[in-house]
Every structure is written in C-alpha cells, then in structure tokens.
Amino acid sequence: LPRGASPEVTVWITSSFTVGDDIYAYYISIPATWPKEPPLAGGLAVMRGGVPPFVRTGFTYPSSDPLIGVGGALIRGNYLYLYTGRSAGIDFNVFLTRVPLSELENRTAYEFLTDGGWNANAATATRLMSNSNPPSVSFNNALGQWVSMNNAVLSENGLASQITMRTADQPEGPWSEPFVIYAVSDTGDGQWGSVYNPDQHSAFDADGGRT
Secondary structure (H helix, E strand, O other): OOOOOOOEEEEEEEEEEEEOOEEEEEEEEEEOOOOOOOOOEEEEEEEHHHOOOOEEEEEEEEOOOHHHHEEEEEEEOOEEEEEEEEEEOOEEEEEEEEEEHHHOOOHHHOEEEEOOEEEOOHHHOOOOEOOOOOOEEEEEOOOOEEEEEEEEEOOOOOOEEEEEEEEEOOOOOOOOOOEEEEEOOOOOOOOOOOEOOOOOOHHHOOHHHOO
C-alpha cells in the first residue's frame, strides 16, 4: 500500500480479508509523531483480483472513530465481522462490529454488538474481552469451538509479554477466561522482550487443528 501525502510517514495494515478474487485491507495512517500522537485516520484499501498494489478505496474515517481499532476479520454468510479494540487507560477492550459485504464503504452500515442485539451506536457496544488487543479468531475443528489469539497488555506503557487464547461456542462469545500459551520471562517491565499482534494461520494447522 503506497504511502500517502505528508504528514503521513507510513501505513499499517491492521486487518485483511478476501471477497472472491479481491483482497481488502483496513489500514491506519501513521504520523511522524506516533506514538505520542494518534493515527491520522483509518481507511479501506483493495487489491483487485489479488494483483498488487493495494489501492485506497476512498472510504476513510478519523482517529476518533471506533473503527480505528479494527483487528481480526471474519466472514460469515453475507457479513464481515470485525473485532475492534478501544483503549481504556493501560487496558484495552475488545468489541464486535459487523457490516454487510455489499456495504463495506458505507460507514452508516457498520453495527456494533450490544446486550440487546446490533446497534449503529458504538457507545452501546458490549465488551467481549478486556486486557487484549483485537484478536485473531477462527474455528478449531479439533476443539469444536472458536478460538481467539491475543496478546495481553501487562505494562503501563501498553506493551505485552504474554500471548493468550480464549475459546467460545460462537464468535460473539461469551469467551472463556484467557490462558497463557507463550510468555516472555524477562521484559524489563515491558521495555524489551514484548510480543505483538499474534495471529492464527490456517496453513500451519495440523491434525485438524490439534497443533
């Protein structure tokens, strides 16, 4: 994804998924003052037919928009489900967003899971997880359950030293308590040895997801 005009200095892809032959990616635009200052904005790019490069669709949103925390993406039926994160001090809360695949560039079509169902008002969203970055979520055939992979935020500067997993019968939850699958033994209070954005890759699954 080519870099945009100043003051953007780089672009981070935070989530990607495929629809037919097209590859989509949500991204955030990073200024030179990061991390003291928030991202400039977020947006959606597409690689038509899977042929590089990514091209920005024109669908963008400000850093104050809940979509700025988009992480794991999951397609079920005609909907795209997105696990989005929101900072809460040194904690990080995770919420679930959905949008019809036919309305990806329509901000008003995005809905958030609440205790009463789906609602366009992000302020009413139900927290799915805490102390977690937006997870990578997939169905594990060996367990017969959905599995999320996250890193746990443990230090005051927001860095993490543990990779954790949770399980659920449905991608909406409720999710189990996290259990640690990897930990850095000495992080210097998060100053080094941190872990960052773990992901599940189905290509590496073995024995029906047992390993």
